Amino acid sequence: MCHCLECQRRTGAVFGAQAWFARPQAAISGNATQFTRQSDARRLVSFRFCPVCGSTVYWEADAFPGHIAVAVGAFADPVFPPPAYSGWEAKRHRWVEPLLAVAVHHSD
Numbered sequence: 001m002c003h004c005l006e007c008q009r010r011t012g013a014v015f016g017a018q019a020w021f022a023r024p025q026a027a028i029s030g031n032a033t034q035f036t037r038q039s040d041a042r043r044l045v046s047f048r049f050c051p052v053c054g055s056t057v058y059w060e061a062d063a064f065p066g067h068i069a070v071a072v073g074a075f076a077d078p079v080f081p082p083p084a085y086s087g088w089e090a091k092r093h094r095w096v097e098p099l100l101a102v103a104v105h106h107s108d
Helices: 004-010 094-101
Strands: 018-022 032-039 043-051 058-059 067-071
Touching: none
Parallel strands: none
Antiparallel strands: 018 067, 032 043, 043 058, 058 067
8 A cells, every 4th residue: 555645646545555566477468658757755656547548557666676566446356465565654544544454564
């Protein structure tokens, strides 16, 4: 989970939930539009969007070279594993605390 303000803006939710995969684990096909921005940590993050509907398909971040992220909601799988990491918690909405009762690593 990422609680940074940019993930909140990008998703329209109080945090972004993503699954990270080593690049060789993922096969990507089809067209995508790219948008690159700086993260709260001043590193680049490149998002790929569907050019038809605008949905975020996947993204890559300088902080995690050789990996791609896919929004957990894109899997539409209610039994998807819970998060194992929670970042930028200084920006977390305080009422999200009950959601953090699962065993995750917490950091700022």
